[in-house]
Amino acid sequence: MKIIVNRIIVKATCPYCGCLCDDVEVTLEDGEIYSIKNACPLGRMKINSATSNVRNLKYLIKSGNDKIEVTVDEAVEETANLLLSADKPILYGWSNTSCEAQRLGLKIAKILRGVWDNTTSVCHGTAAIATAESGIPSATLGEVKNRADLIIYWGSNPLEAHPRHFKRYSYYSKGRFVSNNARRKMIVIDVRETSAARLADKFIQVKPNSDYKVISTLHHIIKFGEPPERKAAEVNINDLMEAAKLIKEAKFGVVFFGLGLTMTGYGYCNLDALYSLIRELNRFSKWVTIPMRGHYNVTGANIVASYMTGFPFAVDFSTGKPYYNPGETTIIDLLYHNECDLLMSVAADPLGTLPGEVVSKTIGMKIIAQDPFPTPTTEAADIVLPTLICGVETGGTAYRMDGVPIPLKPILKSRLNLLSDEELLKKILERISWRR
Amino acid sequence: MDILIENGVFVERIKGRDPIVINAERKVILPGGVDLHSHFAGSKVTLGRLLRPEEHRLRHQFGNSGNHIGTGWATPTPFLCGYLYSKLGYAKIVEPAVPPLKARHTHEEMRGIPYMDKMSLLLLGNSWIIMDLIAQKRLKLLEKYVLWVLWASKTYGIKLVAPGSGEAWAWGKSITHIDDEIPNFSITPKDIIYNLARVNKEIGLKTPVHLHTNNLGSPGNYQTTIDSLKTVENLGLRDGDSPFIIHLVHAQFSSYKGDSWKTFSSGSEEVAAYINSNSHVSFDLGQIIFSNTTTMTADGAWQYNLYRLTGGKWINNDVENETASGIVPYTFKRKNYVNAIQWAVGLELALLVKDPWKLAVTTDHPNGGVFTSYPVIIAWLMNKKFRERTIEKINSKAKHIIILPSIDREYTLFETVIVTRSAPARIMGVKDGATIGIGKEANLAIYDLGDPERDLGENPVKLIKGLSSANYNIKNGLIVMKNGVPVQDFNGVTYYSGGVNESEELTELVDYYFKEYYTVEKENYIVQKGEVMHPVNVLEEVFK
Numbered sequence: 015m016k017i018i019v020n021r022i023i024v025k026a027t028c029p030y031c032g033c034l035c036d037d038v039e040v041t042l043e044d045g046e047i048y049s050i051k052n053a054c055p056l057g058r059m060k061i062n063s064a065t066s067n068v069r070n071l072k073y074l075i076k077s078g079n080d081k082i083e084v085t086v087d088e089a090v091e092e093t094a095n096l097l098l099s100a101d102k103p104i105l106y107g108w109s110n111t112s113c114e115a116q117r118l119g120l121k122i123a124k125i126l127r128g129v130w131d132n133t134t135s136v137c138h139g140t141a142a143i144a145t146a147e148s149g150i151p152s153a154t155l156g157e158v159k160n161r162a163d164l165i166i167y168w169g170s171n172p173l174e175a176h177p178r179h180f181k182r183y184s185y186y187s188k189g190r191f192v193s194n195n196a197r198r199k200m201i202v203i204d205v206r207e208t209s210a211a212r213l214a215d216k217f218i219q220v221k222p223n224s225d226y227k228v229i230s231t232l233h234h235i236i237k238f239g240e241p242p243e244r245k246a247a248e249v250n251i252n253d254l255m256e257a258a259k260l261i262k263e264a265k266f267g268v269v270f271f272g273l274g275l276t277m278t279g280y281g282y283c284n285l286d287a288l289y290s291l292i293r294e295l296n297r298f299s300k301w302v303t304i305p306m307r308g309h310y311n312v313t314g315a316n317i318v319a320s321y322m323t324g325f326p327f328a329v330d331f332s333t334g335k336p337y338y339n340p341g342e343t344t345i346i347d348l349l350y351h352n353e354c355d356l357l358m359s360v361a362a363d364p365l366g367t368l369p370g371e372v373v374s375k376t377i378g379m380k381i382i383a384q385d386p387f388p389t390p391t392t393e394a395a396d397i398v399l400p401t402l403i404c405g406v407e408t409g410g411t412a413y414r415m416d417g418v419p420i421p422l423k424p425i426l427k428s429r430l431n432l433l434s435d436e437e438l439l440k441k442i443l444e445r446i447s448w449r450r
Numbered sequence: 451m452d453i454l455i456e457n458g459v460f461v462e463r464i465k466g467r468d469p470i471v472i473n474a475e476r477k478v479i480l481p482g483g484v485d486l487h488s489h490f491a492g493s494k495v496t497l498g499r500l501l502r503p504e505e506h507r508l509r510h511q512f513g514n515s516g517n518h519i520g521t522g523w524a525t526p527t528p529f530l531c532g533y534l535y536s537k538l539g540y541a542k543i544v545e546p547a548v549p550p551l552k553a554r555h556t557h558e559e560m561r562g563i564p565y566m567d568k569m570s571l572l573l574l575g576n577s578w579i580i581m582d583l584i585a586q587k588r589l590k591l592l593e594k595y596v597l598w599v600l601w602a603s604k605t606y607g608i609k610l611v612a613p614g615s616g617e618a619w620a621w622g623k624s625i626t627h628i629d630d631e632i633p634n635f636s637i638t639p640k641d642i643i644y645n646l647a648r649v650n651k652e653i654g655l656k657t658p659v660h661l662h663t664n665n666l667g668s669p670g671n672y673q674t675t676i677d678s679l680k681t682v683e684n685l686g687l688r689d690g691d692s693p694f695i696i697h698l699v700h701a702q703f704s705s706y707k708g709d710s711w712k713t714f715s716s717g718s719e720e721v722a723a724y725i726n727s728n729s730h731v732s733f734d735l736g737q738i739i740f741s742n743t744t745t746m747t748a749d750g751a752w753q754y755n756l757y758r759l760t761g762g763k764w765i766n767n768d769v770e771n772e773t774a775s776g777i778v779p780y781t782f783k784r785k786n787y788v789n790a791i792q793w794a795v796g797l798e799l800a801l802l803v804k805d806p807w808k809l810a811v812t813t814d815h816p817n818g819g820v821f822t823s824y825p826v827i828i829a830w831l832m833n834k835k836f837r838e839r840t841i842e843k844i845n846s847k848a849k850h851i852i853i854l855p856s857i858d859r860e861y862t863l864f865e866t867v868i869v870t871r872s873a874p875a876r877i878m879g880v881k882d883g884a885t886i887g888i889g890k891e892a893n894l895a896i897y898d899l900g901d902p903e904r905d906l907g908e909n910p911v912k913l914i915k916g917l918s919s920a921n922y923n924i925k926n927g928l929i930v931m932k933n934g935v936p937v938q939d940f941n942g943v944t945y946y947s948g949g950v951n952e953s954e955e956l957t958e959l960v961d962y963y964f965k966e967y968y969t970v971e972k973e974n975y976i977v978q979k980g981e982v983m984h985p986v987n988v989l990e991e992v993f994k
Contacts, residue, residue, distance in 0.1 A: 025973065036974045113558065124519055146503050149763040149777070153620075154551065156770025156969040161620060183969055190578075190967050191634070265621065293764065296754065300622035302766070320499045321528060321559050324506025324521040336521055338503055411558065411981075417493060417767070419554040420974050 020044050026425045028057035029110070029405025032307030032415035033176050033183070040425050047426065054177035061406055063387070064426060070388055070400035071430060081398065086433065086441075093358075093397055094445040096380050100356035102332055103128035106135075106345050107362025107384075109309035112410025112422060115435035116311075116318040119360060122443050124331045125450065129354065131345045132315040133308075133362055134327040140276045141305050142316060142326045143340055144285030151292045153302040154416045155182075157266075160189030161300070164264035166201045168288070169225065169274020170306040171208040179306070184270070185213070199264075201257055203228070204274060216260060218253045223279030229287040232258060233294060265299050272306040307415035310405065314413035349375045358382040361404070361435060363389035384438065401435050408434035453479065455892040458927035462888055470929070472922060474896050478906075480867055481884040482541025482893030482925065483824075484874040487660075487699050487734050488815040489746055490531045491545050491563065491570075492556035497765050498525040498744045498777050498816075505744065524744040524816035528562030534822055536565040536931045539895025539920035542875070542883055542942075545570040546609055546660060546699065547748050549769040550577075551970070553603035554977050560944060561983040565923070565930050567942035568983070569878060571609035571660055572600055573748050573773040575642055576616030579963055581635045584645050593649050594956045597989075600655075600948030602976045604985060607655055607878075607947065609699075611662040611748035613642035616774035624751035628664050628677055639664050640681050647682040647695055655947055656879025656988050658694045658732065662704075667752050669708040672717025675701070676724050679731050687730060691881045694729075700736020700814035702796035714788050715851055716795045722802035732877045733803075734812040737796035737827050738789065739819025742781040747817065750774025771967050782819070784840075790848035792818075797830055797837065801857045806865045810874035824870065825917035831861040831869075832907030863906050879988070880945070892927040895920040943984040 026038040039051040040061060047065060050058050063069075073089035074081035084092070097103055105123045108116050109132055116132075123130035134142060144150070158165065165184050172179040180186045186195050202214040203225075211217040220228050228249050234242045235258040241251050261267060269292065275284045288303060295301035307313050316326040323329045325338035328345075341347055345364065348354050349372045357364065357379055365373050365381075366389050376394070383395035386403045402408045407428040413419050433441070456464050489495055499506065499522065506521040520530030535543055543563075548556045548570045560568045574580055574596070583592040596608065614632035615625040621633060628639040647659045663678050665671035679696060687693040698704065705721040708714040725731050747753060750766055753776025757764035765777040782789045796818070803809055811828070815821040830837050834857075841855055849855075861869075875884035883891045899906050899916035906913055923931035930940045964972040979985045 025971065027974070036971050120519070142500065145500055145765070147763075149501050149757075149765040151764065151766040153766070153768040154770045154969070156551075156967065157620065157768050159969055160770060160967055188966075293757075296622060296766075298622075300620065302768070316500070317496055317555070321496045321562070323519050324499050324525075324527060325503055326500055336506070336519060338506075411554065413555075417497075417555075418551055418970060419558065420970060421554075421978075 021048060024425055025423065026061065027405060027412070027420055027422050028053055028060070029310045029412070029422060030057045030060045031176050031310055032313060033179055034310050034412055034414040034420050035178050035182060036420050042426055045426060056177060061425060064403055064406045064428065068388060069386060069430070070392055070398055072400060074398040076396040089397060089399055090441045090445050093382055093399065093442055094449055096356060096382060096397065097126055097358065097446060098449060100126070100128070100380065102354050103356035103358060104131060104345060104348055104354040105129065105358045105360065106131050106364055107360040108132040108315045109312035110361035111311065111404045111435040112412060113311065113314045113318050114410050115360070115404070115439055116315050117322065118436065118439035118443055120319060120322045120329070122439065122446060123329070125446055127332050127334060129331065129343060129348060130319065130329045131343070132319070132327050133312055134316055135344045136346065136368065137273060137308055137312070138276050138305050139327055139340060139344070140282035141285045143282040144289055147282070147286050148289050150289050151296060151302050152304055152416070154418055155304065155414070157302065158268045158304070159183050159187040161191050161266040162268050163192060163197060164199050164201070164260060164267040166203065166267065166269045167210055168203045168269055168271045169278070170270060170272020171204065171210050172270070172306065173209040175272070175308070176306060199260055201260060216253070216257055218249065218257060221248050224248055225275055225278060226280035226284050226287055228254070229284065229291055233287070233291045236261060236291070237294060261295065262298060267295065267299065267301045269303040270306050271303065304416055311412035313415055313417060314411065317413050317417065346372050354379070356380040356382070358384070359391045360384045363391045365394055366390040384435065399438060400432050401438055402428050402430070402432050404435055410436065453886065455924070455927045458892055460886060460888050460890055460892050472896070476902055477921060478897045478899050478902060480539065480895050480897065481871045481886055482895055482923070483539050483870050484878065484880070484884050485535070485540055485543045485812065485821060486810050486874040486878050487546045487812045488543055488821055489545065489547060489817070490543065490815065491528065491559035492548060493552040494547070494746045494767065494775050494777060495525050495559070497767060498746050501763055501765050501777055502744055502779060524820055528559050529564065532564040532566050533936065536923045537919055537934045538822065538824065539897065539923055540566065541893035541925055542567040542569070542880060544878060547571065547573055547611065548603060548605050549573050549748070549773045549775070550599055550603045551769050551772055551975065553605060554981060557604060557944070557977055557982050565925055565940055565942060567883065567945065569606040569945045571607045572603055572605040573611055574599070574608050574646060575610030575613035576773050578771040578967065579959065580646070581617070581632065581637060581642065584641050585635055585637045589645065591955055591959060592645065593653050594951040594953055595959065596649050597653055597948045597951055598956060598960065600946065601950055604944070604946040604977045604979070604982045606945050607657040607660065608646055608650055609660045609662070610643060610646060611773065612664045612666060612752070614639040615664055615751055616748060619750040619774040620768055626665055628674060628681070643678055643681050647685055651685060651688050651695065654689070654989070656690065657692055657877060658688065658697045660697045660699050662699050662747070662749060666703050666749055667756070669706050669710055669714045672705050672707055672720050675704040675721055679724060679728070683728065683730060685730070690879060692877050692879045694732040694877065696731055697877055698731060698733035700812065700818065701733040701799055702736040702738065702792060702818065703814070705795050705799060711788055714791060716791055716798060716853060718795045718798035718802060719853065722799055725803050725808060732808045734810040735796045735800055735827070736812055736814035736818050738782045738792045739813060739823040739826065740782050740784045740789070740793065741819055742779070743816045743819055744777060745780045745817045746775070746777045748773045748775045750776045752776070753778050756780065770969065771963065784844045787845045787848050790844035791852060793844065794848070794852035794854040798854050798857065800831055800869070801859045806868040807873045807876065809869055810877060811869045822918070825914040828866050828870070828917060829910035829914050832863070832866060832913065833910050834858060834860055836910040860907060892924060894922070894924040896922040941983055943986045944982050945986050945988055946982070947987065947989045949990050
């Protein structure tokens, strides 16, 4: 007996982390995923989630203590009702969806005189603030691949969080002027000995929340050749002296920084200090710094918000015009001070990720949750809007951690009869515009 | 006299009934303006926004009605950009610096700019593929590649920014002489300028190569500029509307004498003399306006110098295998010696070059100042007294060494129309879009500039006010703006060039670079037509 199988290979852009690997190949057999090539375990999991049973399948509206199933049009109508009757809604999330959806979200927030914030607020927002403070010397990842002879990871562990970063863009990649990793050196700076640290030429362990002092001390050593007189940082000075030597020998250096710098003590000052160090290093040779962005399109969220409104996140439209003041218009501060009466979450899970004190303030607030997967937020929501998985079941545009735009592709046709984020938001925008 | 428009074009008689009638008696009717050099969309503009939230707090020039969002000064949001240009009476604008890898970003923003037709220029002056092909003397393949990469990025023409210097800057170095060898590539900036100007002519692009010279911004650079222009002298002229072989962008920034900031002086006479005696060069001004702005260019090394001079904010963003870029906020001050001379150099160039068809008014927005300042430049060109009033206020040392006070020429209104409409349209190869003639695209701006019987240059305040806000802007026969208020939504077309050449050699070449050096797949590098607002290819799509 001969079994005929209908197998095709589709190219995919992985919608998991900020690496946005676009060389993934998925083999489909009769429309189902047969195998996945070139993806890391995280990406594989995301792509496979299309066939998972753990999905939001139905449009739900809360009625008493239960949620009842409704049609898409009823759900859109009810969403518009809640949004229009809210005094100051906040639309939050946006990092796990396409730029097209992000743009629509901004337009909805604008019409409603609400707030549009994204997950940058609780991850790399401080890096955006520091960029506004002093600017950032940066480059695309290919510059690192082709030129970098010294790579520093600071407060990030790529092997766990961005598994293909090493191979595609940095330490293990091959480039024009650096043919293999024997010609690259790596320094890892972290609070614990991570898996990446074990591969490094130099690992420097720092005390939690001491990064600002360590950067400043390193800056001093590089500028004056010796550590500052008063020992500021609780770090092994010999380690820093050795690192400074490697740094000064490099022809092209890069610092990749993660949440270990952006969300620890001293906040944006860490980045301000880092950028200042990088500027100093450009007097000797070429140095750049690139953020290790988490969600696959969090960079896109910042770019879209920047060109639409002038501000990268935390955009408050309550005066009718865009206003931005992190610490005031960011989700944590708004919720904590009870300033918003409605939370709409799109492709994010604020109730599962924000601090408990803030989450407790959402009790009594109206919540709308748009997400392909069940989360604590969809659990608590008054309206649940299921969608297709962006980058797996639908396409769009996303920006990689270095600001390179890459198309997202629908890998397979969903078995679920749902809309994409973009299509659903378009319906909501139309409904709101028409009702106003 | 009546001007009749139907179905988007000028016609001899109207067939339909009940046409809209506009009484433009005693008004000035001009073709829609053409800005051939303005950084209004894409990666670096958005980085400029990120660098300067303060700028977006300052200005809310637009009413922000409905879901339209408008903020910003040097880097207005796309909607505000289209609105401001339309208010100014413009119809076509050119984004002059697109890194191929980020072309998708530029198109994403350009889609949000209403009213305008858009074109964009592709940064090819530091491209590895191009430098390698020149070094290997594979010049036929170079032609095919240029066509392919223009097609892939859906851009219109070639831009060279400090050729070779961007590659040097990738190592933290710069190139100051066009005969110096580019690190790791056995060619010179001169080779790039010559070969791409030649390719440009061969493949019949509609606009010449746009050149941002090496050493831009530095004292003594006028010699580099003239040397660069001489490089392509023997290529002859191009066929078609735009005969020029090279377009010198923001010439003001490339026309300085002196050997330090202390001895800095104007090189406008030498550059203008060269342009007057040669027919292969067109240029735009890059006039500076005394104000604060956000400078942004692919000339990364220069931006680093500017950062070191100002000690302020600095963004650098190099793009793999293709280009450098940098962003630095800057304030041009009247009392600053160098700034005062820069201001004079731009106007001197405009007044010393005899043929207005060779030049276009620009500020290199936002580098020299914002595009909404164009009416002020027109007033300076039309009125010597108005120039003198500004000269009185500038740095006193500069006042005595510039030649501007000795120039008596005043532009006629007709000449200002050439340098803001006809000449830039001709240089860009879209002449028909800026001509009032039967069958031509109906793009019109109607201004109230006072009594047309009198010399309009006489009253610069009235002139500036009138030119700053058109009574009507008519785009493709539709009234899109009336007295500064949008009348209806309209999206213009996006012109692009290039084509796919069915060549194994080309496929092999491009595939190699993507496999070895790029960090994206080739198929994701190509911008699809569906990602572009109303795409129009001005060349053949497929070559055999």
